[in-house]
Amino acid sequence: xxxxxxxxxxxxxxxxxxxxxxxxxxxxxxxxxxxxxxxxxxxxxxxxxxxxxxxxxxxxx
Amino acid sequence: xxxxxxxxxxxxxxxxxxxxxxxxxxxxxxxxxxxxxxxxxxxxxxxxxxxxxxxxxxxxxxxxxxxxxxxxxxxxxxxxxxxxxxxxxxxxxxxxxxxxxxxxxxxxxxxxxxxxxxxxxxxxxxxxxxxxxxxxxxxxxxxxxxxxxxxxxxxxxxxxxxxxxxxxxxxxxxxxxxxxxxxxxxxxxxxxxxxxxxxxxxxxxxxxxxxxxxx
Numbered sequence: 255x256x257x258x259x260x261x262x263x264x265x266x267x268x269x270x271x272x273x274x275x276x277x278x279x280x281x282x283x284x285x286x287x288x289x290x291x292x293x294x295x296x297x298x299x300x301x302x303x304x305x306x307x308x309x310x311x312x313x314x315x
Numbered sequence: 316x317x318x319x320x321x322x323x324x325x326x327x328x329x330x331x332x333x334x335x336x337x338x339x340x341x342x343x344x345x346x347x348x349x350x351x352x353x354x355x356x357x358x359x360x361x362x363x364x365x366x367x368x369x370x371x372x373x374x375x376x377x378x379x380x381x382x383x384x385x386x387x388x389x390x391x392x393x394x395x396x397x398x399x400x401x402x403x404x405x406x407x408x409x410x411x412x413x414x415x416x417x418x419x420x421x422x423x424x425x426x427x428x429x430x431x432x433x434x435x436x437x438x439x440x441x442x443x444x445x446x447x448x449x450x451x452x453x454x455x456x457x458x459x460x461x462x463x464x465x466x467x468x469x470x471x472x473x474x475x476x477x478x479x480x481x482x483x484x485x486x487x488x489x490x491x492x493x494x495x496x497x498x499x500x501x502x503x504x505x506x507x508x509x510x511x512x513x514x515x516x517x518x519x520x521x522x523x524x525x526x527x528x529x530x
Contacts, residue, residue: 257341258412268459272400276397276440280518287524288524
């Protein structure tokens with residue numbers, strides 16, 4: 255039986271492409287969410303720092 | 316820890332390729348096209364494992380309502396669908412030169428297609444229901460029901476007369492193949508298992524971050 259190397263290359267090539275694309279999707283999505291998490295944390299920190307100040311101002315005569 | 320797992324996975328995959336192309340011999344009947352087996356069989360093994368994890372995590376979710384179990388089931392189902400897709404595609408590519416056709420509706424190919432569609436439906440179901448808790452509950456039930464298809468897929472080649480060859484591994488009696496082929500298959504299966512764990516942990520983390528962002 256002939257070796258049919260083209261079929262072997264197609265099978266391994268296809269699997270490599272699919273797995274690499276899925277890996278890239280996971281890495282990118284994780285980075286997006288990590289970055290968004292950092293921004294959310296910074297916003298929360300900024301708002302918690304400004305809140306007592308604003309409340310204090312509200313009590314001024 | 317994740318870097319270590321990633322490094323181990325990469326090393327395992329390279330070792331698997333060396334075993335498949337450098338160590339394992341050319342098969343006498345099929346020729347070199349048989350080397351697709353070192354990709355096809357580990358893929359279906361990982362699909363079985365992934366759907367088995369979906370089953371266990373779904374039961375845990377229904378009993379304890381633990382969100383981590385739901386995320387694990389979701390992540391495992393997605394990775395399982397990915398590997399089932401690879402199994403079907405590589406099987407079809409292997410089938411053309413050996414059987415003379417890309418596809419035939421024999422018992423193994425039909426049952427594995429049903430498995431693929433069921434878990435694809437599982438992922439669609441999760442995306443369709445807006446109420447997260449309700450979606451998780453329905454998905455858990457489907458995750459348990461769909462798992463009954465796994466033994467049907469695996470033993471279909473023994474229970475019915477099919478074009479597909481009998482199972483290479485996990486069958487009654489010892490595997491009728493030379494040791495070097497068994498080792499190559501084992502190394503590739505181990506590498507794919509590591510790849511599954513790597514993907515699973517990353518996907519589960521992404522799901523957790525998404526849930527935190529939505530909260």
